[in-house]
């Protein structure tokens with residue numbers, strides 16, 4: 373049975389939508405270049421899907437947007453303001469759903485979700501409870517409110533992380549692999565949530581994902597990183613038959629049983 377989709381998952385985003393500019397972003401870790409002069413703009417209210425092979429720099433890029441990494445060169449602007457400036461992050465509500473969830477293990481699911489609204493005084497406990505239970509319901513987690521993260525499956529933890537981000541009522545929503553570890557029905561639910569937030573609340577969204585269906589289904593534009601370089605920027609339709617052989621290989625890797633690539637790893 374499909375989990376029900378509840379409309380109006382969040383309630384109070386009234387601030388203007390947020391635009392993001394990645395401007396010549398370069399990040400070195402020692403001598404290793406994780407990002408190489410990456411530039412693109414995400415328009416207010418847009419859904420931008422960032423794709424690319426493992427290790428291509430997707431998560432590192434997201435961390436620059438929330439100020440968790442400092443650029444070696446270049447900058448990230450949010451509504452024209454430097455993302456690393458404290459006042460930018462204070463004024464603009466940004467939620468990042470981390471790849472591994474990043475839940476507080478000592479707190480129940482309910483308290484993980486209630487933490488931010490309590491700290492930011494979203495209302496009395498009854499109001500917060502409504503928001504938390506609503507978000508749990510959207511993600512079919514209403515029976516897990518009193519559980520602890522260690523008692524959940526990987527996919528459930530991922531959904532708790534998404535529910536926690538929804539409760540923050542963000543203007544800018546960043547997801548790192550939101551559909552990995554989820555079954556196809558739950559993946560479709562996440563895609564619907566992302567699209568609903570855009571349509572009804574104009575939430576600007578950046579999704580890091582390997583999920584081509586999600587990209588083709590909900591992205592306004594797609595960027596593809598390879599080896600820290602932005603090798604594609606454009607509408608998802610152009611990914612159906614990509615001209616660039618690197619991108620074609622990424623989406624349709626050929627399995628060569630006569631000459632498997634892992635053999636080349638043997639010395």
Ligand SMILES: Nc1ncnc2c1ncn2[C@@H]1O[C@H](COP(=O)(O)OP(=O)(O)OP(=O)(O)O)[C@@H](O)[C@H]1O
Nearest residue numbers: 401404406424425426427428429430431432433471
């Ligand atoms: N703090 C760090 N110190 C050193 N190297 C790092 C650090 N963070 C990331 N890297 C390196 O930067 C590169 C890009 O990492 P990143 O996490 O952005 O990859 P990704 O594209 O998100 O991959 P995946 O799809 O596997 O999540 C990797 O080679 C990684 O080892």
Ligand SMILES: [Mg+2]
Nearest residue numbers: 430431471548
């Ligand atoms: Mg990653």
